[in-house]
Amino acid sequence: MSPAISNDPAASPARRIAVASLILISFTFASRLLGVVRDAVISGKFGQNFQSDIYNAAFMIPDLLFFLIAGGALSSAFIPVFTEKITNGQEREAWHVFSVVASVMTLIVTLFILIGMAFTEPLVRMLNFGFSDLKVEATVPLTRIVLPSQLCFFLGGLLMGTQYARNRFLIPAIGPLIYNLGIILGGLLLGGRIGVAGLCWGALGGAIVGNFGLQWWAVWRSGMQFHPSLDWKHPDVMKVWKLMLPVILGLALPQVSIIVNRMFATTLGDGPLSAISNANRLMQVPLGIFAQTMGIAIFPTLSAMAARKEWSELRSTASTGIRFILFLTLPSSLFIIVLSRPIVALLLQHGKFLPGDTLITATALIFYSIGIFAWSAQAVLSRAFYAMQDSRTPVIIGTGVTLLFIPLNWLLMTPLGMGYAGLALATTIAASLHMFLTLMVLRRRLNGIEGGRLMVSTGKTLLASLGGALACYGALFSLERHFGAVQFSPHVKTHALQAIAAGLAAGTAVYLLCAALLRCEELGQVRSLLRRRRRSEPSE
Numbered sequence: 136m137s138p139a140i141s142n143d144p145a146a147s148p149a150r151r152i153a154v155a156s157l158i159l160i161s162f163t164f165a166s167r168l169l170g171v172v173r174d175a176v177i178s179g180k181f182g183q184n185f186q187s188d189i190y191n192a193a194f195m196i197p198d199l200l201f202f203l204i205a206g207g208a209l210s211s212a213f214i215p216v217f218t219e220k221i222t223n224g225q226e227r228e229a230w231h232v233f234s235v236v237a238s239v240m241t242l243i244v245t246l247f248i249l250i251g252m253a254f255t256e257p258l259v260r261m262l263n264f265g266f267s268d269l270k271v272e273a274t275v276p277l278t279r280i281v282l283p284s285q286l287c288f289f290l291g292g293l294l295m296g297t298q299y300a301r302n303r304f305l306i307p308a309i310g311p312l313i314y315n316l317g318i319i320l321g322g323l324l325l326g327g328r329i330g331v332a333g334l335c336w337g338a339l340g341g342a343i344v345g346n347f348g349l350q351w352w353a354v355w356r357s358g359m360q361f362h363p364s365l366d367w368k369h370p371d372v373m374k375v376w377k378l379m380l381p382v383i384l385g386l387a388l389p390q391v392s393i394i395v396n397r398m399f400a401t402t403l404g405d406g407p408l409s410a411i412s413n414a415n416r417l418m419q420v421p422l423g424i425f426a427q428t429m430g431i432a433i434f435p436t437l438s439a440m441a442a443r444k445e446w447s448e449l450r451s452t453a454s455t456g457i458r459f460i461l462f463l464t465l466p467s468s469l470f471i472i473v474l475s476r477p478i479v480a481l482l483l484q485h486g487k488f489l490p491g492d493t494l495i496t497a498t499a500l501i502f503y504s505i506g507i508f509a510w511s512a513q514a515v516l517s518r519a520f521y522a523m524q525d526s527r528t529p530v531i532i533g534t535g536v537t538l539l540f541i542p543l544n545w546l547l548m549t550p551l552g553m554g555y556a557g558l559a560l561a562t563t564i565a566a567s568l569h570m571f572l573t574l575m576v577l578r579r580r581l582n583g584i585e586g587g588r589l590m591v592s593t594g595k596t597l598l599a600s601l602g603g604a605l606a607c608y609g610a611l612f613s614l615e616r617h618f619g620a621v622q623f624s625p626h627v628k629t630h631a632l633q634a635i636a637a638g639l640a641a642g643t644a645v646y647l648l649c650a651a652l653l654r655c656e657e658l659g660q661v662r663s664l665l666r667r668r669r670r671s672e673p674s675e
Contacts, residue, residue, distance in 0.1 A: 162308030167420045169315035171482050174416060176322040181331060182487030183496070187409040189270055190331040192401070193277035195262045195394060196251050200244075200285045202391055212378035213293060215524050216371060218300040218438040228371060230360035235372045237293055238363045244289045251282050262394070265401030280335040284342035291346030294354045299435055306353035310345040317341020378524060392540060392565060396558040399544045406495065407555040413483060414499035414559060421467040422510050429460050430514035437522035446581065449519070453577070454585040456515040458592045461508055462657035465596050466646045468507035469604035473611060474638050475500045480622045481631035493622040499559045506563030509570040516573045520580075528580070532572045540565040588656075595653040603646030610634075610641040 181187045213236055220229035251258065259274050260266070266274070295307040321337015329336075366372065393415050400408040433456045440449040471478065475497040484493045520529050540561060547557025578584045614634050615621065624630040650658045 162305070162312065163423050166308070166311040166315060167423050169312055169319065170416065170420070173315050173318045173322070174413060175482055175485070176319055176326075177331075177334060178413070178483040178488040178492075179486030180322060180326050182489070183409045183413070183483075183492040184405050184487070185270070185273075186331050188401075188405060189273045189277060190334055191397065191409055191412040192259065192263050192266070192270070192274045193281055193331075193335060195397060196255070196258050196278050197281045197285050199262070199391065199394055200247055200251065200282075201288055202394075212375050212521070214296045214300050214434060215378070215438045215441070215522060216374045217297060218435055219442045220371070221300055222439050222442050227360065231362075231364070231366075231369070232371045232375065233293070233297060234360075234362050235364045235366050235369060236375055237290065237361065238365055239367050239372075240289060240293075241286070244286050248282050248285060252279055255279055255282075262398055263401045264398065265403070277332060277335050280332065281338055284339045284346075287342040287347035291342075291350045294347075294350035297354055297359070298350075298357075300438075301357070302435055303353075303357070304432070306349060310349060313345025313349065314338070314341035317344065374524070378521070391537070392562045395541060395544055396562060399548055399558055400555055403548075403555060406492070410492070410495045411499050411555055411558055413479075413496045414503050415562075417478065417482070417496075417500055418471070418503040418507060421464055421471070421507055422514075425460060425463045425467070425511060429456060429511075430518050433515060434518045434522060437519055441522045441524070449522070450581040450584055453515060453519045453581070454589055457512050457574075457584075458589055459657055460511045460515055461593055462596050462650075462655065464511040465508050465593075466600040466603050466642070468504050469600050470607055470639060470642050471504040471507070472501050473604055473607045473642070474635055475504070477611070477621045477631040477634040477638075480627050481635060484622060484627055484631075490622040490627075495555070497622075498556050502556050502559035502563060505560075506566040509563070509566040513566065513570045513573060516570065516577055519577055520573075523580075525580070528576055529573065532569060532576065536565050536569045536572070539568070592656060595650070595655045596657070599646050599649035599653055599655060602649040603642040606645035607638040607642030610637040613637075 177187060177190070181190070213232075216232055217229050220226070220232065255275050255278050256271065259278055260271050263271065263274065291310060295310070298304070298307050317337040317340045318334055319337065321333045321335070321340065325333025325336060327333075367376070393412070396411050396415070397408055400411050433452065436452060437449055440446075440452065476493060479493045479497045479500065480490075483496065484490065517529050543561040543564060544558055547553045547561050548555070551557060553560065574584070578586060611634050614630070614637055618624050618626075618630050621627060621631045621634055647658065
């Protein structure tokens with residue numbers, strides 16, 4: 136049975152969030168490392184060209200289905216209702232809600248998968264409107280391999296939601312590890328015989344085992360009470376439905392940014408589609424390690440506070456979460472920008488992935504990484520609304536930003552001549568606007584969000600981050616004076632690793648020194664939480 140974070144009311148919210156975050160960060164970091172290995176396998180075997188383009192395009196329809204139905208939207212609508220029942224001691228009612236939602240949504244998701252199977256070709260053609268007929272024909276069978284995995288993601292997300300509500304984070308964190316491992320094995324074992332289709336079969340296998348099978352086993356062992364039911368009009372279930380539709384739009388609209396980017400990139404020939412996909416996945420590493428884990432860890436605590444109507448505590452916890460996540464991700468954003476070329480060269484440049492591909496991907500990575508802080512803060516901000524069972528506000532903000540984002544892609548890509556880099560910049564602009572608007576509305580909703588502390592903390596973090604970035608650039612510049620640009624070095628991997636290690640060492644040291652000199656409150660919190668984690672023993 137997976138370790139749980141104590142539900143004892145005496146345990147401070149900061150402690151519960153800290154322990155949960157450290158568990159999630161550890162396993163998410165391992166998952167992201169496997170994701171890097173996965174991308175290295177793909178780039179080495181297939182390069183950044185026609186083959187990698189059709190592989191990335193194969194996930195367009197499944198990803199859209201995931202964001203709209205089977206993804207975080209349902210979990211974010213389900214967790215507050217399930218948590219409210221658990222918090223109030225209504226165990227049987229909580230599991231009835233789970234049973235109905237699982238039964239009804241399994242039928243709906245299955246129907247959408249069957250529709251996707253039947254109309255794969257026109258859907259692929261519509262979402263990849265710049266593809267030639269040859270590319271469309273090659274993408275269709277790959278899409279049909281991946282589509283069924285969305286049922287596993289849906290059921291897995293629901294099962295993970297029940298574990299999050301009980302402050303159990305270990306087994307859900309293992310799921311993505313298995314999924315990435317499946318893709319890696321598919322590429323290594325099947326890629327030589329059936330090409331990129333091997334990656335797709337690996338993705339399907341990983342989803343079945345990691346996202347569904349393992350999660351079902353964990354919840355079953357913890358005492359799951361599942362009884363198939365279509366009682367969709369039950370009052371508690373109706374709460375989930377009412378929350379779900381706005382949450383779908385509130386969460387999905389910002390997340391479809393990469394799909395919109397890919398749609399426009401299909402008009403740029405072979406390569407750019409894969410380049411922005413690779414860059415976006417690299418940008419997602421700090422988001423997954425810090426932002427997503429913080430959002431997941433803080434959500435049950437915010438939901439419980441909202442259920443008990445502890446508004447002052449909720450306001451303080453949300454503010455702390457935002458400040459803490461900015462302290463971690465602002466320097467990460469700048470370090471990635473400075474080290475973009477050696478990062479891409481180290482992780483992707485080998486086999487059929489050439490130095491020119493590194494330059495293209497690194498450029499896209501720079502423009503994506505500018506917005507890491509915004510995506511990170513949004514992970515906490517949006518969950519504050521969902522914890523209060525207010526899903527209307529995020530959807531209004533998300534819809535408005537998305538309506539601006541779509542033409543912004545075209546404007547930056549074509550009239551302003553930025554090409555694929557403009558697509559990445561459009562994403563960053565939209566993310567920043569989305570974060571700012573959400574923060575302002577949440578501030579009004581909670582009658583403040585400790586704005587003074589937030590502004591002072593962000594200013595200090597930004598100054599310390601700039602100092603760290605300058606040190607990082609200085610280390611990189613010194614090394615490249617000796618062996619030239621890393622992507623053109625005959626020992627590209629060794630020199631890239633040296634550049635990253637030197638840059639991160641210098642940048643991190645200066646960042647922490649500046650944070651200490653500026654007396655950043657979050658630095659002390661990090662030290663305290665790490666000491667507390669070493670002393671704490673997870674309870675069942």
